[in-house]
Amino acid sequence: MVWVAVSETAALEDWKARVARHGVLMVGALAVIVVLSLLALRGIRRERLAAANLEMLNKRLYSTNLELERYAEVAAHHLQEPLRIINSYAQLLESRFSPKLQGECKEFLDFLVQGSREMKELLSDLQFYTALDPIGTPVTTSADAGHCAREALKDLKNTPQIETVSLGKLPTVKAVPRQLTILFQLLIHNALTYTSPDRVPVVTVSAEPDEAGWRFTVRDNGIGVEPAYRERIFRMFERLHPRGKYPGTGIGLAICRKIVERHGGRIWCDSNPGEGSAFSFTLPAAPVPTP
Incomplete structure (x- = not known):
């Protein structure tokens, strides 16, 4: 060392x-x-x-x-x-x-x-x-969607071919009953307005569970909508056809959107020309009553 x-x-x-x-x-x-x-x-x-x-x-x-x-x-x-x-x-x-x-x-x-x-x-x-109440206003009531849809059909009893509409089993949701009735009325009336001339109308109203609560669908076999216009049709006064060909004010679907958004849901359209349309919207489930 x-x-x-x-x-x-x-x-x-x-x-x-x-x-x-x-x-x-x-x-x-x-x-x-x-x-x-x-x-x-x-x-x-x-x-x-x-x-x-x-x-x-x-x-x-x-x-x-x-x-x-x-x-x-x-x-x-x-x-x-x-x-x-x-x-x-x-x-x-x-x-x-x-x-x-x-x-x-x-x-x-x-x-x-x-x-x-x-x-x-x-x-x-x-x-x-x-x-309609502004979006964000709390909704504190529940509505039986089946009852609301049947009330909508009563309001539309004089509409041509109303008998072609069939209702599935619909749940109870968190909503204002009268507004939900008007929502169904407008969507069903829309389906019976834009019918195809070469076939008998078939309109169904259904619901299924969704992550947001419930997803409702009003489906028809009418003339359909171009993909580019699926969003535009929910705007105020937006019309895709001349008034003389299809009646209406151009406000109906805008009212639908406001009702749905006022309830915290969303609404959209799946459609193609000649293949009918499916208008879907979500609503929160009704609160479970405490024992």
């Missing part, structure tokens, strides 16, 4: 060098930690600022929507009376003078009567749309 003598001074210098190297590494590591912390804090601040801005924008949007709906509600209400007068006089003219009129005069009177009827229907739908 060979012993190597190391002076005290050399050992001290070596120790100082090591300490210096470790110190530099520690300072560097601390600097990196500080920089990363500052970046993280800056990111958090940006996220909080973005969230605050988003919340402010959402509040403004909500307020604007309420204002627009209130404006539409007031406008529809105040238009009802003058429209009622126009419609009354148009019907009076029709009953008294229609048999005596010919050519353009009779055609113009028919336009007036039909136009006033369509406007009355439009204002009625618009009033109902604006009267």
Whole structure:
């Protein structure tokens, strides 16, 4: 064994060098930690600022929507009376003078009567749309979907080919009963409106469990919808066909969407031209009663 003598001074210098190297590494590591912390804090601040801005924008949007709906509600209400007068006089003219009129005069009177009827229907739908509670309003009632669907069929009893509609077993859900009835009524009426001329209508209403609660489907074998228009048909006043070919105000499916979203669900359409349509929507299950 060979012993190597190391002076005290050399050992001290070596120790100082090591300490210096470790110190530099520690300072560097601390600097990196500080920089990363500052970046993280800056990111958090940006996220909080973005969230605050988003919340402010959402509040403004909500307020604007309420204002627009209130404006539409007031406008529809105040238009009802003058429209009622126009419609009354148009019907009076029709009953008294229609048999005596010919050519353009009779055609113009028919336009007036039909136009006033369509406007009355439009204002009625618009009033109902604006009267619906805003999305996010809590729903505290339960509804027997089977009963609501049967009530919808009663409301549609004078609709041609209503006997072709069949109802499956439908559950009880968390919903406003009258609004659920109107939802079924509009979707069934839509199915019986856009029928195919080469086959007898077949309309079914069914339900099955879904992760959101229940998924309902109103399925028909009608003319179908182009894939590009599956989303557009739920917009207000969106019509894919001339009014003379298929009646309606262009508000029905917009009302359906608002009812479903007001209940915390979603609605969509699966369809192809000539293959019929399936309108599906989700609703939360009714709460289980406590013993």
